[in-house]
Amino acid sequence: MKIHEYQAKEFFAKVGIPVPAGEIATDPIVVRTLAEKFAKPVMVKAQVHVGGRGKAGGIKFAETPEAAQVLAQKIIGMNIKGLTVKKVLVTVAEDILSEAYLGIILDRATKTPVIILSSAGGIDIEEVAAKTPHKIHKYSVDPVEGLKSFQARNLAYKLFKEISQVRETTDIIMKLYKLFWELDASLVEINPLITSNAGKVIALDAKINLDDNGLFRHPELESLRDLDAEEPSEVEAREGGLSFVKLSGNIGCIVNGAGLAMATMDLVKRYGGDPANFLDIGGSSNPQKVVTAIKIILEDPKIRAILINIFGGITRCDDVANGIVTAINQLKPTVPIVVRLTGTNEEKAHKILRTVNLPYGETLDEVVKKAINLAGIAA
Amino acid sequence: MSIFIDKNTRLIVQGSSGRDGSFHSEQMKKYGTKVVGGVTPGKGGSKVAGIPVFNTMEEAVAKTKANTSVIYVPPPFAADSIYEAVASGIKLVICITEGIPANDMMKVYAFVKKHGARLIGPNCPGLITPGESKVGIMPGNIVKKGSIGVVSRSGTLTYESIWALTLAGIGQSTCIGIGGDQIIGTNFVDCLEAFNKDSATKAIVMIGEIGGSDEEEAAAFIKKHVKKPVIGFIAGQTAPADKRMGHAGAIISGSSGTAADKIAALEKVGVPVASSPTEIPKFVKQMLKTGKVERPKAAADSKKSESKKPKPKLPRPKSHFIIRKAAKGPLR
Numbered sequence: 117m118k119i120h121e122y123q124a125k126e127f128f129a130k131v132g133i134p135v136p137a138g139e140i141a142t143d144p145i146v147v148r149t150l151a152e153k154f155a156k157p158v159m160v161k162a163q164v165h166v167g168g169r170g171k172a173g174g175i176k177f178a179e180t181p182e183a184a185q186v187l188a189q190k191i192i193g194m195n196i197k198g199l200t201v202k203k204v205l206v207t208v209a210e211d212i213l214s215e216a217y218l219g220i221i222l223d224r225a226t227k228t229p230v231i232i233l234s235s236a237g238g239i240d241i242e243e244v245a246a247k248t249p250h251k252i253h254k255y256s257v258d259p260v261e262g263l264k265s266f267q268a269r270n271l272a273y274k275l276f277k278e279i280s281q282v283r284e285t286t287d288i289i290m291k292l293y294k295l296f297w298e299l300d301a302s303l304v305e306i307n308p309l310i311t312s313n314a315g316k317v318i319a320l321d322a323k324i325n326l327d328d329n330g331l332f333r334h335p336e337l338e339s340l341r342d343l344d345a346e347e348p349s350e351v352e353a354r355e356g357g358l359s360f361v362k363l364s365g366n367i368g369c370i371v372n373g374a375g376l377a378m379a380t381m382d383l384v385k386r387y388g389g390d391p392a393n394f395l396d397i398g399g400s401s402n403p404q405k406v407v408t409a410i411k412i413i414l415e416d417p418k419i420r421a422i423l424i425n426i427f428g429g430i431t432r433c434d435d436v437a438n439g440i441v442t443a444i445n446q447l448k449p450t451v452p453i454v455v456r457l458t459g460t461n462e463e464k465a466h467k468i469l470r471t472v473n474l475p476y477g478e479t480l481d482e483v484v485k486k487a488i489n490l491a492g493i494a495a
Numbered sequence: 496m497s498i499f500i501d502k503n504t505r506l507i508v509q510g511s512s513g514r515d516g517s518f519h520s521e522q523m524k525k526y527g528t529k530v531v532g533g534v535t536p537g538k539g540g541s542k543v544a545g546i547p548v549f550n551t552m553e554e555a556v557a558k559t560k561a562n563t564s565v566i567y568v569p570p571p572f573a574a575d576s577i578y579e580a581v582a583s584g585i586k587l588v589i590c591i592t593e594g595i596p597a598n599d600m601m602k603v604y605a606f607v608k609k610h611g612a613r614l615i616g617p618n619c620p621g622l623i624t625p626g627e628s629k630v631g632i633m634p635g636n637i638v639k640k641g642s643i644g645v646v647s648r649s650g651t652l653t654y655e656s657i658w659a660l661t662l663a664g665i666g667q668s669t670c671i672g673i674g675g676d677q678i679i680g681t682n683f684v685d686c687l688e689a690f691n692k693d694s695a696t697k698a699i700v701m702i703g704e705i706g707g708s709d710e711e712e713a714a715a716f717i718k719k720h721v722k723k724p725v726i727g728f729i730a731g732q733t734a735p736a737d738k739r740m741g742h743a744g745a746i747i748s749g750s751s752g753t754a755a756d757k758i759a760a761l762e763k764v765g766v767p768v769a770s771s772p773t774e775i776p777k778f779v780k781q782m783l784k785t786g787k788v789e790r791p792k793a794a795a796d797s798k799k800s801e802s803k804k805p806k807p808k809l810p811r812p813k814s815h816f817i818i819r820k821a822a823k824g825p826l827r
Contacts, residue, residue, distance in 0.1 A: 225707075260606070327743075328743065375651065429620070
């Protein structure tokens with residue numbers, strides 16, 4: 117789960133990582149009032165869950181409250197990489213002497229948290245990493261022992277020479293590491309970590325991604341989820357206990373298991389079709405999940421066919437078949453539903469399906485080809 | 496022979512009194528696995544599927560001489576169960592549980608390594624050595640004894656691939672699902688190494704997916720060490736970047752972890768990558784026979800279907816099934 121910059125900065129402030137004063141607004145008039153209150157030039161920053169906001173024009177400097185209002189009018193409602201900006205963060209603009217990068221990620225290769233630093237921070241950090249990798253420092257932390265002060269200090273020396281700045285940065289690294297563990301984050305990042313004219317080290321930006329598997333330990337973090345930033349059908353699917361990602365095609369896919377779901381989508385594409393979604397009904401075989409899955413897919417007006425591919429292990433095919441029959445009776449779909457149910461209780465399932473007489477495929481390849489053909493007829 | 500489990504495997508089921516634990520205790524026992532005990536704190540002295548339940552792993556291991564454990568404990572308690580198994584001397588722990596926080600797993604992994612044990616999973620379907628032992632949740636009826644090692648990051652996709660092999664008359668030495676999480680105990684390289692040494696394994700099928708760099712590391716290992724034929728499959732060619740495709744590990748971040756990269760890395764070291772699970776058996780047969788796969792036809796096939804509009808060749812659906820344009824949905 118991603119959270120916004122302003123939310124991440126609230127966590128930073130709570131643990132004592134210095135951030136510029138700032139407040140959130142959804143209305144240009146309020147932006148102006150905030151700028152007046154700060155009585156200093158401000159930055160107006162779009163709050164959307166994508167990288168490259170600055171390059172897309174979503175982050176602007178305003179000398180005066182009037183200018184802040186005008187800029188906010190442009191930014192609020194702006195579309196950045198498919199997401200509409202609903203909120204902006206108004207922060208006091210800091211003088212920037214230098215820009216560094218500081219991040220902590222979950223590294224699957226070493227199976228440890230890895231601290232990443234670079235004195236060449238800012239909006240081009242990805243380019244720095246690609247073209248001049250020697251400017252990026254990486255440090256793997258022992259997850260059991262945790263991060264020691266001296267280690268953080270050694271890292272801070274890679275960014276600064278001035279002892280006061282080294283001390284401030286050491287403190288920031290320690291606190292960032294603490295947040296990483298306490299929030300069950302998969303990424304915490306400051307880009308840029310700046311030094312001001314006065315020599316202070318400040319987190320000008322803040323990014324936190326949370327590990328979805330850790331959320332059960334932090335029910336309070338659920339309220340930080342921005343439902344506006346998500347596809348409505350994905351929200352509905354999550355609430356129904358389904359793993360769902362919307363895509364742009366016209367063949368709806370319902371599969372059990374993430375790997376098989378991806379492989380089924382790949383095969384749809386390979387045979388000339390276009391998958392409308394990734395959908396994994398998971399390991400249990402509650403018929404209601406199947407009904408919800410079909411309902412969510414039918415809500416997309418582009419859909420021309422639904423492909424259901426189940427390989428029953430824990431999932432019982434008869435449960436899925438019952439779900440399909442219920443969905444057909446309740447939702448009365450007008451697009452073809454092509455089915456393949458293999459594995460646990462498949463004979464029972466086939467008996468149940470006889471009552472609705474759906475097109476059927478014996479093998480994975482056959483059911484995919486059938487779905488594509490029928491989608492062609494229905495178009 | 497086989498890898499990791501065989502007829503000498505003596506298994507304890509952690510969480511054996513739970514819904515999944517009890518169901519699969521019975522399934523494993525039916526398959527022929529030596530399930531010697533279960534553990535659920537507070538249920539000591541009872542029986543599940545005729546198998547004695549103990550309160551602690553320490554007691555269970557002492558009384559049963561178990562050498563392997565499998566975990567069906569819910570995510571908040573699963574990490575603790577892995578510690579308990581390793582601390583009681585178990586050297587092979589298979590964790591089925593899905594949804595364990597990565598921060599827990601980083602510490603668990605360090606502990607498991609320190610004690611010289613092996614963890615398989617979490618969030619995995621477990622493993623089967625056909626005819627000898629089944630640990631986890633894989634359906635026992637899809638496997639057939641033989642000489643192909645199967646290793647996969649997925650669950651049902653593994654079943655699909657095994658089933659395709661079995662239908663083609665190709666049996667397996669051991670089938671293992673290593674799990675779909677970011678932090679897993681046993682990776683492709685570990686399994687390739689074991690299959691490479693296993694005298695009963697003649698060829699290896701490796702089923703990967705998007706995310707991480709396990710497949711690339713596997714490719715490097717194959718080039719250096721593996722003498723047996725390896726056949727690959729990679730799921731997620733149509734997956735978009737920055738979207739988690741179900742598994743915590745299946746996410747393309749930035750430009751790394753794409754299916755195209757992984758396929759290229761494998762093909763480069765002579766591992767043919769099938770484009771459908773049903774194509775795997777054909778590849779296995781060719782690799783065993785000639786050491787390579789003839790494929791100009793497959794490429795032409797996919798081009799043809801892309802350039803031409805698919806023609807409905809199959810019979811139309813039954814008459815009562817009316818096909819109209821989809822009604823406008825309420826969204827967007």
